[in-house]
Amino acid sequence: MSSAANVIPAVRFENVSRHFDQVRAVDNVSIEIRVGEFFSMLGPSGSGKTTCLRLIAGFEQPTSGKIYLHGTEVGNLPPYERDVNTVFQDYALFPHMTVADNVGYALMIKKVSAPERTRRINEALELVRLPQMANRKPSQLSGGQRQRIALARALVNRPRVLLLDEPLGALDLKLRQEMQIELKEIQKRVGITFVFVTHDQEEALTMSDRIAVFNAGKIEQVGSPAEIYEHPATAFVAGFVGASNLIRDELAQKLTGTASTFSIRPEKIRMMEPGATVPNGWAWVYGTVREVVYLGMFTRFIVTLENGGELTVVRQNLDETSMDVMSNQGRRVQLMWQRAFDRVVDAK
Amino acid sequence: MSALSPSRQPRSITSRLSTFFHNNPTLTLLLLLAAPLLWLGVIYLGSLGALLLQSFYRLDDFTGIVVREFTLDTYRQLFTQSNLDIVARTVAMAAAVTVACALLAFPISFYMARYASPAGKVAFFIAVTLPLWSSYLVRVYAWKLILAKEGVVGWIFGALGLQGVLDAVLAVPTIGGPSLSVSMYGTFFAFVYVWLPYMIIPTYTALERVPGSMLEASADLGARPVETFRRVILPLAMPGVIAGSIFTFSLTLGDYIIPGVLGNSAFFIGQVVLIQQGTAGNIPLAAAFTVVPMVIMFVYLWIAGRMGAFEAL
Numbered sequence: 001m002s003s004a005a006n007v008i009p010a011v012r013f014e015n016v017s018r019h020f021d022q023v024r025a026v027d028n029v030s031i032e033i034r035v036g037e038f039f040s041m042l043g044p045s046g047s048g049k050t051t052c053l054r055l056i057a058g059f060e061q062p063t064s065g066k067i068y069l070h071g072t073e074v075g076n077l078p079p080y081e082r083d084v085n086t087v088f089q090d091y092a093l094f095p096h097m098t099v100a101d102n103v104g105y106a107l108m109i110k111k112v113s114a115p116e117r118t119r120r121i122n123e124a125l126e127l128v129r130l131p132q133m134a135n136r137k138p139s140q141l142s143g144g145q146r147q148r149i150a151l152a153r154a155l156v157n158r159p160r161v162l163l164l165d166e167p168l169g170a171l172d173l174k175l176r177q178e179m180q181i182e183l184k185e186i187q188k189r190v191g192i193t194f195v196f197v198t199h200d201q202e203e204a205l206t207m208s209d210r211i212a213v214f215n216a217g218k219i220e221q222v223g224s225p226a227e228i229y230e231h232p233a234t235a236f237v238a239g240f241v242g243a244s245n246l247i248r249d250e251l252a253q254k255l256t257g258t259a260s261t262f263s264i265r266p267e268k269i270r271m272m273e274p275g276a277t278v279p280n281g282w283a284w285v286y287g288t289v290r291e292v293v294y295l296g297m298f299t300r301f302i303v304t305l306e307n308g309g310e311l312t313v314v315r316q317n318l319d320e321t322s323m324d325v326m327s328n329q330g331r332r333v334q335l336m337w338q339r340a341f342d343r344v345v346d347a348k
Numbered sequence: 349m350s351a352l353s354p355s356r357q358p359r360s361i362t363s364r365l366s367t368f369f370h371n372n373p374t375l376t377l378l379l380l381l382a383a384p385l386l387w388l389g390v391i392y393l394g395s396l397g398a399l400l401l402q403s404f405y406r407l408d409d410f411t412g413i414v415v416r417e418f419t420l421d422t423y424r425q426l427f428t429q430s431n432l433d434i435v436a437r438t439v440a441m442a443a444a445v446t447v448a449c450a451l452l453a454f455p456i457s458f459y460m461a462r463y464a465s466p467a468g469k470v471a472f473f474i475a476v477t478l479p480l481w482s483s484y485l486v487r488v489y490a491w492k493l494i495l496a497k498e499g500v501v502g503w504i505f506g507a508l509g510l511q512g513v514l515d516a517v518l519a520v521p522t523i524g525g526p527s528l529s530v531s532m533y534g535t536f537f538a539f540v541y542v543w544l545p546y547m548i549i550p551t552y553t554a555l556e557r558v559p560g561s562m563l564e565a566s567a568d569l570g571a572r573p574v575e576t577f578r579r580v581i582l583p584l585a586m587p588g589v590i591a592g593s594i595f596t597f598s599l600t601l602g603d604y605i606i607p608g609v610l611g612n613s614a615f616f617i618g619q620v621v622l623i624q625q626g627t628a629g630n631i632p633l634a635a636a637f638t639v640v641p642m643v644i645m646f647v648y649l650w651i652a653g654r655m656g657a658f659e660a661l
Contacts, residue, residue, distance in 0.1 A: 057564075057568060058567075059564050059567075059568075078567065079564065079567040079568050080567045080568070080569075080570045080571055080572055084568075085568055085569065086564070086565070086568045088561045088564070088565055089561075090559065090561055092559065092561040092562045092564065092565035093565075094562065094565075094566075094580060095584070096583045096584060096656075105566070105569050105571075105579075106569035106570050109569060109570045109571045109575060110570060153565075153569070154568075154569075157569070157570070
């Protein structure tokens with residue numbers, strides 16, 4: 001990563017805050033988004049991720065701090081002076097224009113010649129695989145098609161940074177999963193820096209090169225999907241990205257010998273018959289299965305521990321039928337996991 | 349179904365009626381629409397038809413009786429120079445009033461739709477509709493006083509030492525006159541004032557429906573505010589402005605009170621209709637005169653449609 005330090009980042013926030021009256025929507029955030037990466041801002045609603053995106057686009061001005069785009073401070077530069085484009089959550093397609101006019105809007109504003117414009121509109125429509133839609137009105141398109149047109153419109157100008165504000169939020173699950181893969185492919189093909197805002201952790205994990213996890217206007221952690229998942233820095237990250245068991249205080253003391261809060265992923269815990277031999281470097285605890293939730297591909301067990309507290313365990317349904325897993329209800333079990341998989345997290 | 353029916357409770361008349369209507373939506377719709385459709389058909393279209401028919405009759409000048417035979421004589425009479433002058437004057441006034449209303453209404457509506465707080469919007473609605481709560485006649489006469497030679501406006505001009513300007517404005521031929529209230533200016537101001545709410549409300553409604561993200565998208569794609577206004581806001585607000593202009597334009601075309609109270613006694617269509625069918629008893633000519641604004645409105649809407657005013661609907 002030392003070589004990356006010499007490269008000027010696509011987007012840089014230096015102690016940026018954005019306050020709305022008393023609300024600190026973005027609170028002293030510093031980030032660097034690298035050129036050409038797929039960067040996700042992940043967090044619950046109201047965590048400041050969308051405001052960050054709007055600060056990059058220029059729809060909001062920072063209350064304090066500095067924002068740089070490719071090394072140039074953009075300060076109070078209006079949106080039309082910035083080399084970034086946005087895919088809006090509601091797509092914001094112009095209803096009185098055809099698809100072609102929507103996609104070509106930025107080119108028309110730039111006074112690109114008509115033949116060149118047509119060529120680039122077609123190229124952009126080709127990119128999102130909707131070349132035959134040029135003469136339709138947005139109202140004649142499905143949600144997924146509108147989404148693609150919004151993407152084509154934002155890409156037609158080849159901006160250096162593309163901002164995406166929960167662009168898949170309105171699509172159904174199947175379409176969303178398709179679009180996730182397609183977006184990632186398009187990003188690789190065009191090589192533009194993508195800044196993607198989402199509250200869906202699976203989406204962020206699927207597509208991103210790096211993820212920033214937002215909470216209450218601050219960034220909790222920045223890292224690759226694997227880092228975020230496997231080494232959550234804080235209790236919030238552990239709980240928000242994937243499911244996690246958080247163990248605190250006395251129970252942590254009993255299980256690990258120290259009272260610091262730690263997290264363990266449900267899929268890392270093994271559920272055994274009581275009295276199983278525990279290898280070196282494993283933690284173990286006894287409990288009773290309180291609840292069995294059959295989820296098709298896997299089953300979730302909620303186990304009440306004899307030392308107090310609960311742990312959630314997830315087990316793939318490899319050799320068991322739904323009847324088999326259901327029969328675990330109320331059974332006394334021994335839970336164990338490799339200590340290498342539990343993580344001490346910032347407990348706040 | 350039949351296996352289930354014996355176990356069912358006996359059902360009340362209302363319950364069975366509800367089910368019947370639920371299962372026959374077309375019939376329900378017809379029943380619901382019967383009264384308003386009859387009203388529209390008989391009162392509106394029927395009277396329009398009668399009007400159209402009347403305009404093809406003629407008045408016998410000697411007997412003063414309407415001759416109920418098809419003739420184009422009345423229309424021939426309509427197209428005399430003096431009558432065409434009245435039509436041209438009325439249309440010009442209606443167009444000027446509409447343009448002025450649109451220019452005044454747009455910024456107000458834009459501010460209210462985009463920037464006002466919810467409480468501000470309520471205050472705005474009350475302020476805009478407040479004049480409609482009082483009598484139209486009172487307000488028109490109020491304007492007569494305001495614009496009179498000894499009225500407030502004249503006094504202000506005098507106090508500011510601008511009497512010369514006022515005199516020059518009033519000296520303009522055909523639209524000028526001895527004072528503002530006895531000139532076309534007075535007619536114009538009163539029209540703009542009374543019809544303005546009818547322009548503001550539809551314009552506001554159209555602007556209110558434009559999502560903020562659409563304006564952001566335009567800026568994001570490189571458009572300066574002026575371009576965003578021209579290419580996004582204006583086209584999207586156009587159906588509202590057109591709706592408003594239908595009110596201001598057609599209300600001005602048909603009005604006979606304002607030009608009677610304020611003006612230089614040059615006739616407008618509405619006044620002629622009133623005179624022809626009242627004192628003159630020439631119902632066919634009155635009808636023919638009434639057809640004129642209708643034709644003008646049709647042409648106007650057709651042109652507006654061709655120019656794409658309704659594309660954002």
